[in-house]
Amino acid sequence: MSSSFLPSSSRRRTAVAALAASALAVTLAACGSSSGDGSAMPGMPGMTTTSAMPSMGGMDGMGAMASGDGLAATSGGYTLASASATLPAGQASDYRFTITGPDGKPVTGFAVDQTKKLHFYAIRSDLTGFQHVHPTMAADGTWTAPLAALTAGTWRLFATFTPDSGSGRGTDFVLSRTVTVPGRPVDTALPAASTSTTVDGYTVTLTGELMAGMAHPLTVTITSDGKPVTDLEPYLDTYAHLTAFHQGDGAFAHLHPTTAVTGAHGGPTLSFHAELAESGNWRLFLQFQTAGTLHTAAITVHVS
Structure with a gap:
């Protein structure tokens, strides 16, 4: 990944903090927080559970x-x-x-x-x-x-x-x-992970740290000929729609936009709430609209 993503030292500090939090949670559970009432935090839309949080009976059997x-x-x-x-x-x-x-x-x-x-x-x-x-x-x-x-x-x-x-x-x-x-499939190799791509004369740049199973902000910046793009039109109640698919199993993720739509001239910077459940390569598809034309930019990112 390029220098626009946080260095390995920051990732190590984040990982250490996460391990400490997990250890504290295990300790508290062992110290008597076992009322057995079967209560569980309700499922949050778009969020996923991990092996540390097994499926609860109160969630209609959802795994x-x-x-x-x-x-x-x-x-x-x-x-x-x-x-x-x-x-x-x-x-x-x-x-x-x-x-x-x-x-x-x-x-x-x-x-x-x-x-x-x-x-x-x-x-x-x-x-x-x-x-x-x-x-x-x-x-x-x-x-x-x-x-x-x-x-x-x-x-x-x-x-x-x-x-x-x-x-x-x-x-x-x-x-x-x-x-x-039907037919004879011809597979295309997944492009290497990157922090930028181009489509229809626009350059899309990603900035943010992505770690499996953890929510992180992801920033998207759109430019054209080196100049900020500020004429993004609302598309599906947002300035850009971002979807991701995991290499190998094809797992799906929708990265929720957090930039509010305030008019017909959005950009150049957009923010997303990113939570990708698995490590490895993901293919991201960013859809945005200018002058009535929908553009789709594809980019590979690697999740630690």
Whole structure:
């Protein structure tokens, strides 16, 4: 990583502090804080649990990271269901699915998140071909996601949503299924980790320290021809939308924006709340809009 990320000495100090905090928590637990009442801190939207915080019975059976990494089709009684196991290669296609609730029936009531009731993503197993679309829902709860042409290989399709009623009301869910696109797959090597990338004449630079399982601020700066970009337009109630996928297993993460939208001229600096559950390489996709055109910048970052 470049010098814009904190040096190794800072990371060591952070790690030491984290170990000390963990040791204190274990000590307190051993000293009689075991009332056995089964109480637990309620799940926070977009947050994940770790092995230090096992799944509690009061969370509808949701396992660790159930609402975070999205690598399962079912979580907390909610299921991403579809009859489609394959999609055609080289042509636009529709993917139809439902979200079923604990009663097995399609869910039709969803809370609005960043102007949409459901966000849908497609990503190939080599972390190429990223698509972020917004499906439409029929009255019976069937969603239709319009996908651009896909290349041969295995794709994982993610749906993120928040029920506005039932046992999952107010809980953020990330569910996924895989589909096969027929043909001979040709994988693309993941670009090396970096702190900057370019797209459509814009340079996107990242600044921040990223450590697995820990929340950290991440700053994004956008320039063009060396000059700050200050004409970012609101997109999905924010100046930029940032999504990440983990190399290897394809785990999903949405990095929540913390920069408030104050008008039609955002930038050049944007802030995000970043919590990536696993170490290793992640592919980040930053979407931002200028003059009515949506740009998608892709960059690899390494998480310690």
